[in-house]
Amino acid sequence: MSRLSTNQLCLAYGSRQIVLELNLHVPDGLITALVGANGSGKSTILKSMARILNPVQGGVYLDGKLIHRQPTKEVAKQLAILPQNPTSPEGLTVRELVSFGRYPHQKGFGNLSSEDNRMIEWALQATGMTMFSGRPVDQLSGGQRQRAWIAMALAQGTEVLLLDEPTTFLDMAHQMEVMTLLEKLNREQKRTIIMVVHDLNHASRYAHHLVALKDGTVLYEGQPEVVMTSRMLREVFNIDADVIPDPRTGAPLCLPYGLAEEEGATQDAIIGGSSLSEEREDRVQALA
Structure with missing residues (x-):
């Protein structure tokens, strides 16, 4: 089931075509990661x-x-x-930032209601x-700042969260801090999360759908x-890579x-490079 989907979606910046006839169904209650080269x-x-960019x-x-x-x-x-690299006015407190998430629910002069304060x-x-x-x-530190922005998004009270590279420019500890938080929100509250992710290992570890x-x-x-798989990494990212099960989580x-x-010089490598992923898929099917 999917509340959010696209149908024959075409997107462009001026005369430059970016997306052509995209049909995508986002699974409800799961974490979906969009991956790909720049x-x-x-x-x-x-x-x-x-709804920021019109089709x-x-x-x-x-x-x-x-x-x-x-x-x-x-x-x-x-x-x-949550857009990429959001900024806030100097001196704005965390609570003031989070309160902006209640704007869609406010009426009149925008005074916070008891429900707004509760959220x-x-x-x-x-x-x-x-x-x-x-x-x-x-x-705030980088990780704390991202958590504050995520709190603002949560305060909107929506069931769907969109995040554009939520770990950009964060060190390793803060990246794990943010990804663990998103995983917790999905697990405990069944939030549907769609995120753009550059780190492929983060995508495979934390997302249910790629x-x-x-x-x-x-x-x-x-x-x-x-x-x-090795074949996907070659076709999408132009890299040769092994794909193995994570020793702790089992994720790819x-x-x-x-x-x-060049494609013509590596047909044998493509066949050989896919063998590891095929063996892993066989193991996955056997476990299922």
Whole structure:
């Protein structure tokens, strides 16, 4: 089942075509990761899903209705987006930032209701940011800052979260902090999460559903165990890599060892490189 989907979606910046006739169904209650090389259309698709970018043709559907024809506030009550590298005014406190998430629900002069305050406190608690609520956002660490922005998205009270590279520019510990939080939100609250991810091992570890894009087209889609193969990595990212089970989680682990050579010179390598993934898929099927 899918509340959020696209039908023959075409996206462009001016005369430059980015996405062509995209048909995508986002699984409800799961974490979906969009992966692909730079310029593959990942962030562009996310912007269209968030109603930030209008389609040239086709459309994005939310609960069966064209999202670009719905009022902005109504859409904001159903899905929230965390853009890449968000910024806030200097001196703005964490609680003030999180309160902005209640804007779609406010009426009149925008005074916070008891329900607004309840949602703000809940979002702060869910992200572990209660103790930082009075601190200026620009004085937080990278991981704390991302958690504050996620809290603002949660305060909207939506069932769908869109995140554009939520771990960009974070060190390894803060990356795990943010990804673990998203995993917890999905597991405990069944939030549908769609995120653009650059780190393939993060994508395969934390997502239930992978969408591999190249030139605005979906080349592979499905569970990480099916999508994350040596062949996919060569076709989508132009890299040669081994894919092995993570010794702790069992998720596919990408181990790049070189750039892929020209297609005509590597037909044997393509066949040989896929053998490891095929063996892994056989193991997955056997376990199932």
